[in-house]
Amino acid sequence: MEVSGLVKRFGKVAALDGLDLAVSPGQVHGFLGPNGAGKSTTIRVLLGMHRADAGRVRVLGKEPWTHASAVNTDVASVAGDVALWPSLTGGQVLDTLAGLRGRRDRAREDELIQRFDLDPSKRIRTYSKGNRQKVALVAALAAPVELLVLDEPTAGLDPLMERVFQEVVHELTACGTTILLSSHILAEVQRLCSAVTIVKDGRTVESGDLARLRALSRTRVRLGGAAEVLRLVSDEAAARGLPADQDEGALRFEVDPAQVPTVLELVVAHGLGDVLVEPATLEDLFLQHYSADSASARSQNPLSSSSLGAASPDPASSPVPASTPTPEARHARR
Numbered sequence: 561m562e563v564s565g566l567v568k569r570f571g572k573v574a575a576l577d578g579l580d581l582a583v584s585p586g587q588v589h590g591f592l593g594p595n596g597a598g599k600s601t602t603i604r605v606l607l608g609m610h611r612a613d614a615g616r617v618r619v620l621g622k623e624p625w626t627h628a629s630a631v632n633t634d635v636a637s638v639a640g641d642v643a644l645w646p647s648l649t650g651g652q653v654l655d656t657l658a659g660l661r662g663r664r665d666r667a668r669e670d671e672l673i674q675r676f677d678l679d680p681s682k683r684i685r686t687y688s689k690g691n692r693q694k695v696a697l698v699a700a701l702a703a704p705v706e707l708l709v710l711d712e713p714t715a716g717l718d719p720l721m722e723r724v725f726q727e728v729v730h731e732l733t734a735c736g737t738t739i740l741l742s743s744h745i746l747a748e749v750q751r752l753c754s755a756v757t758i759v760k761d762g763r764t765v766e767s768g769d770l771a772r773l774r775a776l777s778r779t780r781v782r783l784g785g786a787a788e789v790l791r792l793v794s795d796e797a798a799a800r801g802l803p804a805d806q807d808e809g810a811l812r813f814e815v816d817p818a819q820v821p822t823v824l825e826l827v828v829a830h831g832l833g834d835v836l837v838e839p840a841t842l843e844d845l846f847l848q849h850y851s852a853d854s855a856s857a858r859s860q861n862p863l864s865s866s867s868l869g870a871a872s873p874d875p876a877s878s879p880v881p882a883s884t885p886t887p888e889a890r891h892a893r894r
Contacts, residue, residue: 561581561582561583561589561606561618561619561620561707561738561740562581562582562583562616562617562618563579563580563581563582563602563605563606563615563616563617563618564580564615564616565578565579565580565614565615565616566578566579566580566581566602566605566612566614566615566616566617567579567612567613567614567615568601568605568610568612568613568762569613574762575598575601575762576598576601576602576605576612576615576762576763577598577761577762577763578615578762578763579598579602579615579759579762579763579764580757580764580767581602581757581764581767582767583738583740583755584738584755585736585738586733586736586737586738587733587738587739587754587755588729588733588739588741588752588753588754588755589738589739589740589741589753589754589755589756589757590741590742590743590749590750590752590753590755590756590757590770590842591603591740591741591742591756591757591759592742592743592746592749592756592757592758592759592842592846593758593759593760594744594850597759597760597761597762598759598761598762598763599711599742599759600711600742601762602759603637603709603711603740603742605617605624605625606619606624606709606740607624607628607631607632607635607637607709608624608625608627608628608631608632610625611625612625619631619635619707620634620635620706620707633661633662633663633705634705634706634707635705635706635707635708635709636661636699636700636701636703636705636707636708636709637700637708637709637710637711638693638696638697638700638708638709638710638711638713639696639711639712641712641715642689642692642693642695642696644684644692644695644696645684646683646684646685647683647684647685648683648684649680649681649682649683649684650678650679650680650681650682650683650684650687650691650694650695651680651681653684653695653699654669654680654695654698654699657699658699658703661703663703663704664702664703664704665702665703665704668702669698669699669702671702672697672698672701672702672728673698675724675728676694676697676698676721676724677694677721678691678694678695678698679691680695688716689715689716690716690717690718690721692716693713693714693715693716693717694717694721696713697713697725701728701732705737706737706738707737707738707739707740708732708737708738708739708740709739709740710739710740710741710742710743711742712742712743712744713725713741713743714743714745714748722748726748726751726752729741729752730752741753746841746842746843746846747842747843749842750770750841750842753770754769754770754771755767755768755769755770756768756770756773756842756845758845758846760850766845770842773845774839774840774841774842774844774845775817775839775840777840777844777845777848778814778815778816778840778844779814779815779816779817779820779837779838779839779840780812780813780814780837780838780840781812781813781814781815781820781823781835781836781837781838782810782811782812782813782835782836782838783810783811783812783813783823783827783832783834783835783836784809784810784811784832784834784835785809785811785830785832785833785834787809789830789831789832790806790809790810790811791806792830793811793826793827793830793832794806794811796826797813797822797823797826800822802815802819802822802823817839820837
């Protein structure tokens with residue numbers, strides 16, 4: 561999957577303003593940003609549901625708008641807010657989606673139905689949000705495709721089913737399936753993804769190998785011990801250009817990864833045994849790009865939320881259908 565300089569406008573609103581995205585074969589790639597950042601619009605362009613106004617888009621080597629049928633034969637998708645036929649049973653929905661695709665792995669479907677604890681005999685209108693999500697997941701994860709595009713795939717699932725989802729993702733990637741995963745659950749992305757792209761205001765602000773990006777971020781080090789010893793360590797660290805905060809019997813550093821050995825030298829020199837080193841998390845990386853804006857927004861509006869999904873919605877924020885094998889399938893759902 562290759563996207564460069566992607567632009568998409570809705571009237572005077574630029575939902576995407578030069579966005580870049582590159583997903584390597586066999587990779588689980590995290591796609592991050594709050595609501596309104598452009599993720600859903602990007603996914604619609606990738607699935608051939610919107611036509612790009614400018615830029616280059618290639619999915620499995622093809623332009624998705626002009627080759628939508630060919631692209632969607634080898635792409636399956638899941639949306640966080642799944643739209644399915646309410647009068648059909650779960651099993652009938654799976655039959656319909658598989659028929660539209662023209663290919664099916666029924667044994668894999670049956671296996672996933674069991675693992676996700678789904679009753680396919682019930683009608684969609686009787687399902688909870690979590691069970692509707694399970695239908696979409698079974699349809700997509702069982703599909704014999706090269707690429708999965710998953711937008712909030714675990715929305716509505718309980719922790720046990722989230723774990724099943726993660727197990728299935730690991731199995732698929734071991735077989736070479738490529739996955740684009742958009743999620744507000746940063747811990748899930750960190751657990752599953754080897755690379756991430758962070759978007760803001762319709763543009764890419766960070767992209768690359770997750771381990772490398774985390775290594776470029778600050779590392780937290782906490783030291784515990786007697787107050788007088790910590791004071792000595794703090795003074796010596798400050799002399800080496802490493803300021804620390806001291807409170808409640810602890811000394812806290814936030815340093816570049818290359819500076820961690822210097823802190824540990826002081827630990828050994830003063831015989832400290834209470835040491836906690838915390839490498840940067842994906843949340844730390846994300847907040848580097850969003851915390852300043854969130855703080856500014858909170859100062860202007862104390863009641864505003866600082867959650868990952870607190871921004872304004874995309875201009876085209878209606879849910880992506882659960883699994884979109886062909887343009888005819890999209891028409892059928894309307």
